[in-house]
Amino acid sequence: MNEQASRALSVGKPRKITLNSCFKAANECKLRYRVLYGGAGSGKSMNVARDYILKLSDPKYKGANLLCVRKSENSNATSTFAELCKAIKDIFGRGYSKIWEIKSAPCRLRCKVTGNKIVFRGCNDLNQIEKIKSITFSSGNLTWIWVEEATELLQSDIEILDDRMRGQFDNPNLYHQMTLTFNPVSARHWIKRVFVDVPSDDVFLHHSTYLDNKFIDAEYHKRMLRRKESDFEGYRIYGLGEWGEMSGLIFKNVAIADVAQEFSHYDDVAYGQDFGFNHANALLALGIKDGNVYILKEIYVTEKDSSEVIKLAADWDKSRLMFCDSAEPDRIQMWSRAGFRASGALKGAGSVKAQIDWLLQRKIYVDRGCVNTINEITQYRWEKDRLTGEYTDEPANFNDDAMAALRYGVQLWRLRDSVGKLRRGEVKYHFKSLEPKRETDVSVI
Ligand SMILES: Nc1ncnc2c1ncn2[C@@H]1O[C@H](COP(=O)(O)OP(=O)(O)OP(=O)(O)O)[C@@H](O)[C@H]1O
Ligand SMILES: [Mg+2]
Secondary structure, eight states, X not given: OOHHHHHHHTTSOOOOOOOOGGGHHHHHOOSSEEEEEESTTSSHHHHHHHHHXXXXXXXXXXXXXXXXEESSTTHHHHTHHHHHHHHHHXXXXXXXHHHEEEETTTTEEEETTTOOEEEEEXXXXXXXXXXXXXXXXXXXXXXXXXXXXXXXXXXXXXXXXXXXXXXXXXXXTOXXXXXXXXXXXXXXXHHIIIIISSOOTTEEEEEEOXXXXXXXXXXXXXXXXXXXXXXXXXXXXXXXXXXXXSTTBSOOSEEEEOOOOOGGGSSEEEEEEEOOSSSOEEEEXXXXXXXXXXXXXXXXXXXXXXXXXXXXXXXXXXXXXXXEOTTOHHHHHHHHHTTOEEEEOOOSTTHHHXXXXXXXXXXXXXXXXXXXXXXXXXXXXXXEOTTTOOEEEEEOSSSOHHHHHHHHXXXXXXXXXXXXXXXXXXOSOTTTTOOOOSHHHHHTO
8 A cells, every 4th residue: 555545544444445556657647647548447447536536535635626527527427426436435435424525416526634626527518618617626726637538528628628727836745637548549539649649748658458457357358359359440449459540430421510409400300229228228319401410419328227218318309200229129118108209220131231321421410419429430330351351341249339329310311212212213122121020110111
């Protein structure tokens, strides 16, 4: 246990906690930028959370305050806030509430011993950015910033955050520092260019993979091996922590934008949903205008059953058609009973390819707020044939829940186009390979 830890722990009734030794240098570093990147499950988030709780509980760092940032403010609740709460409970055990005050809605944390605070923000829109600009703390300054899943942010977001870390400290032990944690999703990402490619005395770089994480379970190793077999490009990024390649990407016709949220702006609006529990349940609101597709908003959650997801969609307009994974008729029924116009999307040989083909023929605009959809769509790639190394015409079957929701959600528009082509004699047997299995599948045409 290091000096910092024992000092913090002396104020409560601590448990013995362990840190992954590969992060030791990162935790000791005082440079302005601490960049922790690499594969999934390497222990980055848990390490950063524990590191901050130990430091913020330590009287040596009195006057320090931490701002945690995700692109979408709400994502903090299930990521940074949850990790930090877990760290508090792991470190201080049952007596944690004597040391830390935990408040949700809005999420905030305060160390009762040092007075140090942790606040949570997003930078999705101007409102949220204004909230970041106006952050003040009753004692001390903004000292540290943790940007989790930093590849979701724009370079301009980071600059605004960087600007907030300024001023003198009364306590000589304090220093400004921004910590970025992320998976290296794309070799073209600005983070690589700005923080990784150009060596700088201000930047501490740290790379890790699940193989460096001594606490990861055997199941996780197996999962990575499965991914290696089924999605090698994904394994390179999330397993080996290598920068993602652009090759094999399915959707290059994508623009991230501020997408109009009023349904009246579009020729039509529909919903697409892929059900999930262990993997994500993805629900998208999609618009079509002048032949282009717009992704307006998303609900993207794991470990929630349908009744919980239905609650999350309480303010969604129920008059719109919703196309769902037809393999789950019970869940479709639940949504129908909740008042949504839910039905199963057509499935059958060639249907995925047909859906993707249709989407490739137009521009897809994704609202900046749909961070999970952006994450998927910018990595959605064709499966590689393991023997020939050639891309197949099947998408890799990984991290594709929002992509399935997108494919399902455009069904009506796609089929309308197909019927038009059929009538005009441009195609003869468009539905030849589609084998609708249930009546609800065809009734939407
Ligand atoms: N210090 C630790 N003590 C105990 N378990 C740990 C520790 N660090 C990591 N783990 C285990 O490893 C898992 C993965 O860690 P973590 O979520 O921090 O990885 P990550 O690098 O942030 O992954 P991702 O890139 O997917 O966000 C944790 O859920 C936890 O089970
Ligand atoms: Mg993480």
